[in-house]
Amino acid sequence: MTPRTVAVHRAAVVALLEGLRAPGRTEVLPLVQALGRGLPQPVTAPVSLPPFANSQMDGYAVRAVDTQRPGDADMPAHDAGARLRVSAPVPAGTTPPGLAPGTAAPIMTGAMLPAGADAVVPIEKAVPDRFLAAGEEAAVTLPATAAGTYVRAVGSDLREGSVALPAGSFLGPAQLGLLAALGLPEVAVYRAVTVLLVTTGDEVVAPGQELPAGKIYDANGTLLEAAMVQAGLRVRRAGIATDNPAELLELLRAESAGADLIVTTGGVSKGAYEVVRQALADQPVEFLPVAMQPGGPQGIGTVDGVPILGFPGNPVSCLVSFEMFLRPALTELLGAPAPRPRVRARLRHPLESPHHKHQVRRGTLHPDGTVGLQGGAGSHLMHALAGSNALVHVPEGQSALSAGDEVEVWTL
Known part of the structure; x- marks a missing residue:
């Protein structure tokens, strides 16, 4: 045969x-219990990520136009800026009032951008470069800033209604974290x-x-x-x-x-x-x-x-x-288990392989991108297998490889 x-x-x-x-x-499981399973159907995002525009930095939420002065486009960066009144701070998790023209709102990373604001100036670029305490002069000098600077726009990661995970996805920690971020407490899996x-x-x-x-x-x-x-x-x-x-x-x-x-x-x-x-x-x-x-x-x-x-x-x-x-x-x-990671590596040793067979050797993949063979081709060499962290593939049609030749390696 x-x-x-x-x-x-x-x-x-x-x-x-x-x-x-x-x-x-299929069955429906709480997210953590679904670890290591595969998706039978795609998951559609029920909300956008992020669900609201928020700050990427600790700093000041501003209207970009308020930081511009006449001639700013031709001024050196260190000369550009404007003095703005400081309004009420915006902690994360709150819904702030709208931002009045000519003001800057202290804002924390992840906090909702006030209505009217379209940019954030990092605190280290402000003068003074710290948030003002109660009773201090309520004004701050900020450099000219373009609209959109340090702002995480609504749906900039994922839009509501789009495919969050396609069918066949492997559910690892990152995928389960995404589903949690979308507000999903459970998921259908194989x-x-x-x-x-x-x-x-x-x-x-x-x-x-x-x-x-x-x-x-x-x-x-x-x-x-x-x-x-x-x-x-x-x-x-x-x-x-x-x-x-x-x-x-x-x-x-x-x-x-x-x-x-x-x-x-x-x-x-x-x-x-x-x-x-x-x-x-x-x-x-x-x-x-x-x-x-x-x-x-x-x-x-x-x-x-x-x-x-x-x-x-x-x-x-x-x-x-x-x-x-x-x-x-x-x-x-x-969609599960996850595929074995596959890399290209250079052989540390020469090897021979039957020309008409796909040979799979055991090996150790090293940080320098080389792979050393463990034991011979024998199928009884358990000690060599136990000392390996990779499978080395020699496709059908190749009968000899030299040290330094590239091979496909599956890491175990």
């Missing part, structure tokens, strides 16, 4: 999970995806148990559950399945009620004892090669109507499969 490209398989995963954005899979996670293998033992000869501890369950939880998924663990196909199928059917997706690890290659392949032989599940290293063997389909993804059994292959296929598919469909 000709291997699928990474892009084709990712598109297949998106198609498999299309039902996750059905209309009934429901969190529930995943049934099943690790397989007679050779696998749960951490904390005695390790008999020929056995290994289950790293995949913890690795994938942590990655999924970090991405905002709800994970149900079904324990470690044996290599008995009938028992595995029975477990999947018994545990998958209420799950949006099943993810298995191991048992998807072409070996003689590939339990996931054997258990799902009569299900609409396809087992195929993807032109990727590590993580080439993949399973995709449904079990009794529930979508299932079969990842390889080696730990690094599991994580790479999640990062390359499931995580970006959920981002595309639901």
Whole structure:
């Protein structure tokens, strides 16, 4: 079978999970509880931001024309200015009276601009350069100032009725802060995806148990559950399945009620004892090669109507499969989790890659814009993975790169 490209398989995963954005899979949550979710519909601004013209500085609200004197346009900046009477101060949170001609109102940052005022002179440009105390001479000299100076106009950030956040937006702190600024206490979001996670293998033992000869501890369950939880998924663990196909199928059917997706690890290659392949032989599940290293063997389909993804059994292959296929598919469909940041970096070391595969290496991205490789290309190198903060991508068609060559890097 000709291997699928990474892009084709990712598109297949998106198609498999299309039902996750059905209309009934939304809920309304208080803002903070919506952290990390995605928007099913755009949010329209119910008010303008800011909702009223306000001061950008501590200073004096003025009519710009009152600061101009005859010939100001030809005068040096330090000579321009006018002496204005000081009116009542404008604290933030109050509605001030209109500004009379020939006066200047002391105003605080964020305070509403009085009617008639169209500019603000910062306090440090006033003479004297401080607010006057009660009983002092109630006049101040201010430099010539253009209309609009240090004024935050109504809607200068966002206009009422415009799109505040488009559908598919990821709701991080900044997005939730925007919704709060618009006066919205809650928001409609996609429901969190529930995943049934099943690790397989007679050779696998749960951490904390005695390790008999020929056995290994289950790293995949913890690795994938942590990655999924970090991405905002709800994970149900079904324990470690044996290599008995009938028992595995029975477990999947018994545990998958209420799950949006099943993810298995191991048992998807072409070996003689590939339990996931054997258990799902009569299900609409396809087992195929993807032109990727590590993580080439993949399973995709449904079990009794529930979508299932079969990842390889080696730990690094599991994580790479999640990062390359499931995580970006959920981002595309639901707006969450947030995409992995992608940067260009220069290799610290040369590397070789199979010409016909997309290779994903583990690496450490450094502040100087270089990336060093951690370990080799092997899919069992957990210690190298733990010491990495990035995935280094070598696209299909490239077989060798030199130190100093640029590569795409996804930060973890």
